[in-house]
Amino acid sequence: MAQPLIEATNVTKSFGEVKALNGVNVSVPEGSIHGLLGHNGAGKTTLVHILSTLLQPTSGTARICGFDVAKNGQDVRRAIGLTGQFASVDEQLSGRDNLTLIARLLGANSRQARSRADELLELFDLTAAATRPISQYSGGMRRRLDISASLVGSPRVIFLDEPTTGLDPTARVGVWEIVERLANDGVSVLLTTQYLEEADRLCEEITLLSKGSVIARGTPAELKADVGQRMVTVTLASEADIPLAVKALEHAGAQPNTQESGAVISVPVAVSSDLALIVRALNEAHTEIAELGFSEPTLDDVYLRLTHEPGGQPVPA
Amino acid sequence: MTVTEAEAGHQPKPPTPVRSRPIDQWGSSNLVSQTIALTRRSIKPYLQTGVLVVTFIEPLVMLLMFAGVLKVLGDVPGGAAGGPDMAYIDNLVPAIMIITSVAAGAQAGNGLINDLRNDVITRFHTMPIRRFSVLLARSFADAARGLYQLIAVAVLAALLFGFSPSGGVLGVIGAIFVALLVGWSMSWIFIAMAAILRNGDVLRMITTLMTFPLLFASNAFVDPESMPTWLRVIAQGNPISFANDATRGLVGGNADAMELLLTVLVCSALVAVCAPISKKSFRVM
Numbered sequence: 001m002a003q004p005l006i007e008a009t010n011v012t013k014s015f016g017e018v019k020a021l022n023g024v025n026v027s028v029p030e031g032s033i034h035g036l037l038g039h040n041g042a043g044k045t046t047l048v049h050i051l052s053t054l055l056q057p058t059s060g061t062a063r064i065c066g067f068d069v070a071k072n073g074q075d076v077r078r079a080i081g082l083t084g085q086f087a088s089v090d091e092q093l094s095g096r097d098n099l100t101l102i103a104r105l106l107g108a109n110s111r112q113a114r115s116r117a118d119e120l121l122e123l124f125d126l127t128a129a130a131t132r133p134i135s136q137y138s139g140g141m142r143r144r145l146d147i148s149a150s151l152v153g154s155p156r157v158i159f160l161d162e163p164t165t166g167l168d169p170t171a172r173v174g175v176w177e178i179v180e181r182l183a184n185d186g187v188s189v190l191l192t193t194q195y196l197e198e199a200d201r202l203c204e205e206i207t208l209l210s211k212g213s214v215i216a217r218g219t220p221a222e223l224k225a226d227v228g229q230r231m232v233t234v235t236l237a238s239e240a241d242i243p244l245a246v247k248a249l250e251h252a253g254a255q256p257n258t259q260e261s262g263a264v265i266s267v268p269v270a271v272s273s274d275l276a277l278i279v280r281a282l283n284e285a286h287t288e289i290a291e292l293g294f295s296e297p298t299l300d301d302v303y304l305r306l307t308h309e310p311g312g313q314p315v316p317a
Numbered sequence: 318m319t320v321t322e323a324e325a326g327h328q329p330k331p332p333t334p335v336r337s338r339p340i341d342q343w344g345s346s347n348l349v350s351q352t353i354a355l356t357r358r359s360i361k362p363y364l365q366t367g368v369l370v371v372t373f374i375e376p377l378v379m380l381l382m383f384a385g386v387l388k389v390l391g392d393v394p395g396g397a398a399g400g401p402d403m404a405y406i407d408n409l410v411p412a413i414m415i416i417t418s419v420a421a422g423a424q425a426g427n428g429l430i431n432d433l434r435n436d437v438i439t440r441f442h443t444m445p446i447r448r449f450s451v452l453l454a455r456s457f458a459d460a461a462r463g464l465y466q467l468i469a470v471a472v473l474a475a476l477l478f479g480f481s482p483s484g485g486v487l488g489v490i491g492a493i494f495v496a497l498l499v500g501w502s503m504s505w506i507f508i509a510m511a512a513i514l515r516n517g518d519v520l521r522m523i524t525t526l527m528t529f530p531l532l533f534a535s536n537a538f539v540d541p542e543s544m545p546t547w548l549r550v551i552a553q554g555n556p557i558s559f560a561n562d563a564t565r566g567l568v569g570g571n572a573d574a575m576e577l578l579l580t581v582l583v584c585s586a587l588v589a590v591c592a593p594i595s596k597k598s599f600r601v602m
Contacts, residue, residue: 052443054602077445088440092362098437104354105446107346108339116339149440154338 003066004029005079005157005188006051011060013046013212020046022212023060028190028205030156033183035203036192037302042209044192045085048159051190052082064157081150082159087142088149089134095121095145096130102152120148124178140171147178158182160191164198176202196302200224208302215306224297231295232267232278237288239263248285252277263290348447355441355454356461359428363462372462376417376470383409383538384478407482410474411492411564412537414467415557418500419532421463422456423524426507429455430517439601449596452508460501467493484570491572492564495580499560502584505591512598531557556583 006028013021021043028034036044049055051062053073061068067075082088089098096117103113121127124144134142143163150158160179164172179202183189193199199206200220208216208223216223236245242258245265249256254277256265267278275294282289362368384406432438432455441451471489474480482488507524514520534551541552552558563580566572 049602054439054442074445077443080443082440082443084436084439086436088436090358090437091435093358097358097361101354101358102440102444103343105346105351105441105444106340107343107350109344112339112343119339153340153444 005065006034006063006190008047008051008062009060011047011050011057011062013043013050013055014058020212021050021057024207024209024212024214026190026207028157028188030188031183031186032205033179033189033191033203035199035206036190036209037194037196037199037206038192038209039194041211043212044209045161046212047209048082048161048190048192052080052159053077078153079155080157080159081153081155083143083146083150083161083163085161085165087134087146089142089146091135092133094131094133095126095137095141098134098145098149099152102149106153116152120151124148138171139167140174143167143171143175144178147175151182155187157188157190160189162192162194165194172198197296208306210306216302223302230269230297232269232275233291233293233295234265234267234278234282234289235291235293236263236265236282237290241285241287244285245282245287248281248287249278252281254278254281346446348450348453351446351450352453352457355450356457359432359454359458360461363458363465369465372466373469375420376413376466377473379413379417380410380470380473380478383413404479404482406474406478406480407568408565409538410470410478410480410482411496411568412535412561413474414470414492414496414564415499415560416532416537417466417470418463418496419503419528419557420500421459421466422500422502422504423507423528424462425455425459425504426511426520426524427517428459429508429511430515430520433511433515433601434517442601448599452512452592452595452599455508456501456504459504460497463500464493464497467496482568482570484568484572488567488570488572491567495560495563495567495577498584499580502587505588505595509591509595509598512595512600531555536561559583 004027006026008024008026011021011024012019024043024047026034026036026047036047038044046055050057051064051069053069053076056070061070063069064076065079067079069076090101093101096114099117099120100108100110100113103116104110108116118127118130121130124147126141126145126148129137129141134145137145147158147160147163163175163179167175176198179189179191191199191202203220206216206218206220206223207214234245236242239262242263242265246256246258249265249267254267254269254274256267258265267274269275269278279289279292363372429452432451438451442448471480471493484491506527507520510523511520514523530551534548535555535557536552537557541549541558544552559576560580562573563576566576
């Protein structure tokens with residue numbers, strides 16, 4: 001396979017006494033979307049800042065398109081686009097002026113800059129708002145402009161630091177579609193997120209960070225199979241039926257968990273057809289279901305699993 | 318109930334603009350082109366009508382205040398700066414020019430702090446541009462604002478206060494340029510402090526603490542000869558006094574080449590020291 005466009009090898013970063021990154025390895029091939037998943041303070045943003053030359057690694061090496069971020073900063077900067085957690089566009093300028101400014105800085109003359117700006121505005125559905133100052137944009141529009149600003153120079157690598165944090169569901173889906181289109185066109189995307197759902201939907205590979213260390217890595221399917229399962233939560237009409245229901249479910253091959261009180265049973269399921277199995281078992285036991293819920297594992301489930309079980313040690317890179 | 322999203326249909330996706338690489342047709346980008354683009358960006362907020370009006374009123378207020386309040390001193394023998402052979406207003410305007418320009422230059426520090434708070438500077442740092450262009454642009458934008466105010470000072474003084482110095486229009490234009498140079502070179506002190514401190518509150522305190530004695534413990538308003546000894550020593554050694562002498566000379570039509578040269582030298586030295594410090598300290602995180 002071709003050389004990865006993003007490659008971090010044993011990267012550490014210390015801020016004084018605090019170790020923000022503890023020997024992290026990440027490798028992203030061309031046209032691939034890689035997810036850095038973790039809570040606040042896990043080190044996601046620090047890694048993105050190192051890869052985009054804003055910070056120097058304390059040790060280890062990082063290369064973008066083969067260029068060392070510590071030694072060939074300018075070559076790296078020619079290859080990347082960064083959309084940070086906070087809008088990195090000028091509030092006082094209009095959408096179009098922001099994009100033309102960036103094009104001018106990259107060497108376009110005024111006609112070229114204008115045409116590039118209009119092309120991007122069109123693509124990101126911002127033409128109608130082109131002349132309005134950013135301060136009047138909605139969160140979703142701001143994010144789209146921010147991403148388009150990262151694309152002015154046609155970078156081969158894009159960093160998206162929590163691109164959907166704070167967005168409403170519709171705007172979130174809009175950003176997801178943009179990210180998928182970018183990868184389709186051969187851009188390597190490294191995105192950080194706190195949402196397992198987002199990483200699951202977009203990423204070919206996920207690196208799970210906790211306290212500056214990689215604690216798991218794999219495809220979304222691998223990770224989920226490994227660490228978390230979907231849960232079916234059954235609320236029975238009567239708490240007295242609990243023992244009966246548990247027995248019926250165990251008999252059907254499920255592993256029901258009950259809480260100390262209440263008529264709630266949760267059952268881990270692997271495939272959606274297991275749901276039918278649960279319903280049938282409870283019906284045959286003549287227990288009445290009051291409510292039935294279905295939940296995906298959350299990042300918290302993944303964390304709990306990985307940090308409380310033997311498999312939860314940091315993987316040696 | 319949630320169903321897996323995997324089955325959701327795949328619509329044909331339009332290509333993103335990364336395939337077509339217009340950047341390949343673009344010219345090369347250098348410090349000059351980058352500085353021009355960024356200066357235009359920094360000037361833009363100054364060009365709003367409201368801001369332009371307030372920026373114009375500032376020197377007007379200063380002229381009214383000083384011309385009105387301090388004119389009294391002109392009647393006191395040896396009380397006002399300059400001497401009896403010069404109309405007080407002709408003597409005052411060159412000093413106000415220096416004050417105006419230094420105040421505009423000091424604004425560059427706040428401007429940089431505001432820029433840092435705005436994450437767009439972070440983006441600039443991830444782009445293949447010379448980072449120093451951001452600082453140069455900052456200094457030029459505030460110099461442009463200073464120039465606008467200097468012209469306002471000269472025009473208002475001529476129209477409202479009978480400012481008609483013997484140096485004529487050329488002398489006034491010369492004084493404007495010297496004031497501009499002084500303000501621009503002083504702006505690098507504030508840019509360097511902003512880059513190092515990265516804190517607007519502390520910077521504002523230091524700015525006030527610095528500019529007040531610098532501007533008032535000088536020969537701007539009162540002849541140092543009439544000051545107590547300790548203050549006179551300070552005022553006579555104050556570089557702002559030399560700058561005032563230089564602009565007064567030009568406006569009065571009796572410019573002293575040595576004074577001008579000294580002013581240019583001090584300004585150059587200031588930039589030569591502060592600009593590299595700013596460049597070295599300038600970072601976004």
